[in-house]
Amino acid sequence: MTHIPERLLVQAHLDAKRPVPLTPEQEAFYRSEIAAELKKQDAVLVAHYYCDPVLQALAEETGGCVSDSLEMARFGNQHPARTVVVAGVKFMGETAKILNPEKRVLMPTLEATCSLDLGCPIDEFSAFCDQHPDRTVVVYANTSAAVKARADWVVTSSCALEIVESLMDNGEKIIWAPDKHLGRYIQRETGADMLLWDGACIVHEEFKAKQLEDMKALYPDAAILVHPESPESVVELADAVGSTSQLIKAAQTLSNQTFIVATDRGIFYKMQQLCPDKTFIEAPTAGNGATCRSCAHCPWMAMNTLERTLQCLREGSNEIFVDPALIPRAMKPLRRMLDFTQAARLRLAGNA
Missing domain, CATH: 3.40.50.10800 (NadA-like)
Known part of the structure; x- marks a missing residue:
């Protein structure tokens, strides 16, 4: 069975492609331009929970969808827009195209894949x-x-x-x-x-039980939320196990005020939006210090940006095609x- 390169090598490659952060003025400009293009082109933006919070917010503001991959697939299939812009990774764009072969499906980048x-x-x-x-x-x-x-x-x-x-x-x-x-x-x-x-x-496999136990000792009243793509030893420590949407639901329904979250940190946008009075803490990963191995964020999801979203709309680039x-x-x-x-x-x- 094929194994992808070690995460450190993947991250080093993708770091070279990471854009410079935008100023607030630049961010506002891109958001306004993207919203106008979506309306002009009868397009809808769907974004995964792991995308940059600014893209999640923009999808919501423009009548799109922020969700897990199941709801993304369902939403794109049911929405009447002629163009679907998928902020996520390539398999999500392919799924949208399979379910909507008559629609144009665009992505901010075609390089965003999945281990x-x-x-x-x-x-x-x-x-x-x-x-x-x-x-x-x-x-x-x-x-x-x-x-x-x-x-x-x-x-x-x-x-x-x-x-x-x-x-x-x-x-x-x-x-x-x-x-x-x-x-x-x-x-x-x-x-x-x-x-x-x-x-x-490569993100969820980085969560480690020993570090999670140490963090739980620091926050004894916290509930541990774990995505089942994590190793078994991590899952065994969970108070709730589930998909992204199920973990968000757990954050809403559990009485705890603090949560240690073992999944991609992109999910914090929706958790904090729905539970503003609760505290969410990233579960520790295998690394020590501020390296890619200590960051619970998919390096491919991070490739979805405002600039690339506007570019794909204006140029009609990064269109998804699937063998008929x-x-x-x-x-x-x-x-x-x-x-x-x-x-x-x-x-x-x-x-x-």
């Missing part, structure tokens, strides 16, 4: 699946269009448990890819028979996920 996507190349994964033809193939949304097209189901972290439980109840054995930590978490929670691909998120032959095959597992989650929503509403 999970990079670590699951289609040729290796397809061969792996071919070795186990009796298993249902379930892939995380953090994968390429080609990998999705090879799958029976696509899931996000917010719906993976429920979908795997449903498959298990039907007696199905599963191939899971690419995140091994999320896969192990689901396996432990459900007892499902799962073969796991050996992939990991892949679209119907990738659409099927994505549509299964959306239909499953919609049915689950209706069941919950009926039980309310």
